[in-house]
Amino acid sequence: GExxxxxxxxxxxxxxxxxxxxxxxxxxxxxxxxxxxxxxxxLQLLTYIFSNMDMKQDQRLTVLxxxxxxxxxLRIADTQTGDSAIYxxxxxxxxxxxxxxxxxxxxxVKP
Amino acid sequence: xxxxxxxxxxxxxxxxxxxxxxxxxxxxxxxxxWYRQDPGMGLRLIYYSASEGTTDxxxxxxxxxxxxxxxxxxSLRLESAAPSQTSVYFCASNPPAxxxxxxxxxxxxxxxx
Numbered sequence: 289g290e291x292x293x294x295x296x297x298x299x300x301x302x303x304x305x306x307x308x309x310x311x312x313x314x315x316x317x318x319x320x321x322x323x324x325x326x327x328x329x330x331l332q333l334l335t336y337i338f339s340n341m342d343m344k345q346d347q348r349l350t351v352l353x354x355x356x357x358x359x360x361x362l363r364i365a366d367t368q369t370g371d372s373a374i375y376x377x378x379x380x381x382x383x384x385x386x387x388x389x390x391x392x393x394x395x396x397v398k399p
Numbered sequence: 400x401x402x403x404x405x406x407x408x409x410x411x412x413x414x415x416x417x418x419x420x421x422x423x424x425x426x427x428x429x430x431x432x433w434y435r436q437d438p439g440m441g442l443r444l445i446y447y448s449a450s451e452g453t454t455d456x457x458x459x460x461x462x463x464x465x466x467x468x469x470x471x472x473x474s475l476r477l478e479s480a481a482p483s484q485t486s487v488y489f490c491a492s493n494p495p496a497x498x499x500x501x502x503x504x505x506x507x508x509x510x511x512x
């Protein structure tokens with residue numbers, strides 16, 4: 289996962305917005321993804337964005353993609369304690385089906 | 400649909416022992432993957448199988464072997480376990496066309512003493 293970078297930790301208060309950032313390197317990536325991992329569980333797909341889009345909104349989640357800077361962000365509005373988890377961004381590599389994952393950002397939501 | 404299932408959920412091995420981690424999917428997916436997850440390092444690809452009968456090395460294949468037994472099953476074998484293989488192992492699969500979205504199993508937590 290050395291080609292996809294994320295900060296390791298973010299702490300917010302319940303009700304605030306959370307913004308998790310990611311940078312990637314492969315400009316040919318077709319799709320970029322956000323996965324959520326709760327303690328002791330596998331990865332669950334949250335959302336994805338096609339590389340020709342700038343923004344995608346899905347209820348409390350907003351994904352922003354800056355293709356020029358190879359920067360992806362996930363905004364969670366009205367963050368709840370149930371949002372506490374590790375969030376991984378990932379990029380697809382060509383048409384291989386393989387994904388390259390970042391290190392994961394641990395989101396801590398304080399009541 | 401059960402999705403992606405993995406067995407066992409937990410395993411403790413002694414150095415030098417061997418074991419096979421099992422993975423199965425019931426979604427008729429072509430491609431399957433094995434990752435390991437270590438703290439602060441995200442997920443690293445060990446091996447993958449683009450279709451039944453084919454396997455390829457990923458980023459960290461040393462010390463592992465895989466078998467794509469049929470379309471449903473993809474197993475990961477540790478022939479001689481080492482403490483450096485203590486990790487959480489995830490299996491994933493994705494369908495033949497579309498968004499490359501991968502669906503993950505619940506993981507196997509392996510400790511090598």
